Amino acid sequence: MDSLEQLNQRLREGVRCDGDYPPVPGEGNPNSPVVLIGHSPSGTDAQTGRPYSGPAGELLDELLAEAGVKREELYITNLVKCWTWREENGLRVNRTPSAKEIKEWVPAWLKPELELIRPKAIVCMGGPTAQHFLGKDFKITLQGGQWLELPEDSPYLKLTGHRLDPKPFVMGVVQPNYLTHLQEHAPETYPAARANLVADLLKIKRVLEGKLPKPKAPKQEELDIPF
Template sequence: MATDGNTGAAQFLPGEPDLGSLREAAARCEGCGLYRDAIQTVFGEGPAKARYVLVGEQPGDQEDRRGEPFVGPAGRVLDRALEEAGIAREETYVTNAVKHFSFTMKGKRRIHQKPTAAEIDACRPWLDAELTAIHPSVVVLLGATAAQSLLGRSFRVTRQRGQVLPFHDALAVATIHPSAVLRAPDREQAYAGLLADLKVAAGAGSS
């Protein structure tokens, strides 16, 4: 249930940011209106010196309830694909471009709603701070929202997925979001595409 009032997260950043202080500060973020209806901030998780940072769109219903990223059905798809691609989970940090669940109500159910450009921009300081703190070798962008958040709104996952791209002092690889596999008419084909892109990221991270 997005609202206006996107003042941005920068004012909530701690003075000397590491992952611990960022997580603590993000729990109090009111940089956009999403905090009003979400249960909690869902910050990233993983090692402070992760080789890979995986960025999704936003937490879903289960993630919002548990306070952890990628613990729902899409997370299980991602875990399987990472294992098959040869990316060790202990070398990955998972997070989202937006840290609060954006949704609409349908009866008693909370239905995912794509975050607005203003909400994505408002939350960007958290993602930038995570990347600065971790200093990964490869950033894997899961879906259009994550890719456009970091690579610009003209970026098209459909055309540029699976390519190794320079990103500051790291590399970036974009692919579909694991939830797209669950929605696809042909799940096997969609999963094969996700796996192929993650294998590209694995190769970039080991070179």
């Protein structure tokens, strides 16, 4: 099996993305007990070759720092390694990857990443990523910020057949760009939402300190945040 460095080098050298952008491999501490996973790189990430390197990444770094976590203590990657974009008013803007794109990318690239890292905890950035691990009924508004056990019918497990060992705990949190959205469109809600996300990220620090979480049973039914 490739090392993580070899896997990422193979990705850089062997794959080109739509629009001839380079893929964006994961980065960080390959021995970290915690992996942060987004759904796909941004346009800025495609230019820099690094995940969470644009404004959302700068905000994520701020939030992690407030929680006492250094970015280099974690491993950060995405379900899909290419920038997924759509054209809007003549510009290319970010979009959520399709089920077909996830089906193509996850077994080929995310699965071997997780096999090599063997994390104790996975933090899913945003609803689409969390649903890939925790199922389509996962709701950020109800279960966000909670450590949950990876269900046996997890879409990730069904797609990859990967029986993760150790079996990681999984937490879904809102994307940093959700806070940016609130700051622009509902500024009165921004301080509380930011504080909530920092509180969620504090749970990462406990795992880094060797304190494994006690997961809660999932709840059902409520409106969700589309980030």
